[in-house]
Amino acid sequence: MTGPAAGTAGPQAERHHDRHRRQPVRVVLAKLGLDGHDRGLKVVARMLRDAGLEVIYLGLRQTTESILLAVEQEDADVIGLSIHNGGHLTLAPRMVDAVRAAGLVVPVVVGGIVPDVDLERLAEAGVFAVLGPGASAAEVAETVRAAAAARRI
């Protein structure tokens, strides 16, 4: 079922593509700093597991550095941040910048409490998508999958 596809165009690109087709998407989930609202992150972890993804759960009190370290060691496809402390305008762009500075192309998805007026600024800062309270399991899974498809190695 995983036999190598007959070499048509670019076997290397083909294999890269294979990785996403035949291996589950891997997403790192974390909260930055002292924000203790982890209920949403736990809910999202279960939603993603139930959608067939592999969640590397880091939980509370992470830093951009600890997240980046986990992304490298775990070869994660997506970074999922959950932010409820009003710090999204500094925390999320800082994460995106850290990822870029490291030479990685790993999309950052944000959830939690983000006022609508801030959505555009987060998009400009390079955040892949923002989901808020009430996001359905299907929305959460689709968003993270779409982000994984945008990942480059």
Place this chain on the structure above:
Amino acid sequence: MTVEPTGAPAPEHPAPPPSNPAGSPPDDVAALFARTRNGDRRALGRLLTYTEGGGPLADAVAASAWPLTGGAHVVGVTGAPGVGKSTLTDRLAQVAIDDGRRVAILAVDPSSPLTGGAILGDRVRMGSAAAAGGPFVRSMASRGQSGGLALAALGAVRLLDAAGHDQIFVETVGIGQVEVDIARTADTTIVAVSPGWGDAVQANKAGLLEMADIFVVNKADRAGAADARRDLEHMLDLGHHGDWRPPVVLAVATTGDGADELFKHVGEHRRHLRDHRSEGDRRARQVAEEMRRRLHRWVDVLVAQPSGRAAELFTEVAAGRLAPSLAARRLAGELGRADGAGAETGG
């Protein structure tokens, strides 16, 4: 700084290394492997993904890694969910690092049998993993591949070994045959229980007692730790062990109490292995065991999805033209000449 391996172009900027240096294709195992040898976490992370994926890429990684393996001491940490394996492993890793080791941790968790997804939460309890200078930690989901997981985990351990880690911890939930298989590939196996009869009895049932080289009664801050130790000692009195009687250590992983003593026993068991069975013998046995497993899996896949010559023989048998015993014998005979092309053997 180490010299860039031949074949890979010199990077224009020394740091940070781009994830895909111009000129080396994303799946160039040799280039990634050379970077891994230079301590590049990201390259190692990617090669572990290939190893997990199985197939030709995993074989290529294994081929690169094999000649460089053998330097690591592999410690399995197993026991019931929630007993404190991750917290304990983190403490042990810390002690080993302070002792000057290069440490890696492979944390294996079950996938959901329904969806194939998984929540890999061991890093939550591994504070040292979050800091620079800590161990290299990789989480691995079982992905429902019963035979393949032990092989994928073994491949990952080999790769971590080849990458220069001399102390490797493998955390598995001690519940099933697969976990037992993984733990068996370790040089030293620590079985963790917590106070209360339940765990010790469970451990006994699961056959964990026989595989333990060291017991740890974790959560010794709770009532009943001394009783649990006595129960284990009793079971050891009754059972038959060779020239190594597994020590029983009390620990409180959350505070780190007992971690030093536990690591001391790990070192003693390692020395015991060196002294009592020659290193070469042990490695030969491990390799033979791996060959047995790989062949087993190869045959399983061949029977489940017959292709090529196997498919022909199956058709012959189904049509009543050939006895199964004869067909099996022919296939086995040809196995000796086949190069395995086309068979998906996993990890």
